[in-house]
Amino acid sequence: MPLRAKPASQRRSLQKRERILAAMDGLLQRRPFTEISVADLAREAGVSPATLYQRFSNVDASASVLLELYFRKVEEWAHRPRRRPAASDAPLRDALRAIASDAYAQLAAIGHIMRPAYLYSREHPDRVGKGWARLQETALQGFRAFLRTRSNEVLVKDPDEAAEVLAHLFNLQLLGPLLHGAESDWRSASHRKRFADRLAELAFRFLAFRP
Numbered sequence: 451m452p453l454r455a456k457p458a459s460q461r462r463s464l465q466k467r468e469r470i471l472a473a474m475d476g477l478l479q480r481r482p483f484t485e486i487s488v489a490d491l492a493r494e495a496g497v498s499p500a501t502l503y504q505r506f507s508n509v510d511a512s513a514s515v516l517l518e519l520y521f522r523k524v525e526e527w528a529h530r531p532r533r534r535p536a537a538s539d540a541p542l543r544d545a546l547r548a549i550a551s552d553a554y555a556q557l558a559a560i561g562h563i564m565r566p567a568y569l570y571s572r573e574h575p576d577r578v579g580k581g582w583a584r585l586q587e588t589a590l591q592g593f594r595a596f597l598r599t600r601s602n603e604v605l606v607k608d609p610d611e612a613a614e615v616l617a618h619l620f621n622l623q624l625l626g627p628l629l630h631g632a633e634s635d636w637r638s639a640s641h642r643k644r645f646a647d648r649l650a651e652l653a654f655r656f657l658a659f660r661p
Contacts, residue, residue, distance in 0.1 A: 468497045471522070474515045475563065476564065483566030488512050494655050503535060513570055520567035521581045523560045528588070542603045547650035548598070554642045557627055565628055570608065589617050597657075603656045616653055623649050 473495035488511050492499045506514035540548065557564065571578045593613035597604055602615050606612040627645065 463505065463611075464496070466497055466501060468516055470497065470502060470505065471519050474512075474519050478516075478562045478566065483512075483516060483570070486512060490514065513574070513577065516563070516567055516570065517578065517581060520560075520563050521585070523554075523563055524585060527556050527560065542600055543650055543654045545600070546598075546653045546657075547646045550620070550623075550649040550653075551646035552640060553624060554627070554645050557624065558637050558642075561628060568628065586617070589620075590614065591613060593617055600657075605659060606657055612657065615656060619656070620649065623652070 470491065473491055475484070477494055488499050488502055491512055492502050495502075502515070504513045506518070522598060565600075571582055590613050593616045594609060597609045597616075598614055601609075604612065623645075
């Protein structure tokens with residue numbers, strides 16, 4: 451049964467919902483998701499546990515809050531005001547490096563939310579609903595749009611297939627710091643630069659490969 455947040459129609463309900471999401475964000479910065487109970491979340495938000503179950507799915511209220519927070523933060527990141535990382539006038543390798551660096555910066559900013567959301571989705575795919583597939587499709591659309599602007603530099607014949615390969619490559623490379631980042635100094639600028647350089651080079655060699 452997919453986890454779906456219940457609609458909140460009144461202003462007070464919306465305010466409580468925001469407090470619950472903010473409480474989950476704060477708790478995740480201090481402890482693992484597996485150690486956060488519904489009671490902990492309710493206490494942090496200043497609401498009753500019953501309110502949590504009223505506002506979110508009663509299948510797993512804390513996971514429902516986590517997933518809504520995750521989808522919201524990813525969308526906010528995608529639409530935040532910033533210089534476009536893949537400027538059309540930049541060389542292909544530089545543009546790929548900018549995309550990789552931006553993706554890594556996202557981990558540093560909201561990795562504490564992305565990590566448990568990813569792990570939960572792997573363990574309970576039946577409860578995630580369509581949100582995850584929507585994010586994956588958005589990523590594919592982004593790579594397709596990027597490749598259309600680079601048609602004179604990319605040698606891969608099928609742009610749709612190339613977009614899928616790029617999305618898979620980026621996701622695969624990001625899993626390391628996402629799941630094991632706490633074990634190294636992954637937040638440092640030098641680590642981010644090495645990561646972006648390596649990922650950009652892999653993507654560039656794929657796109658510019660001459661058989």
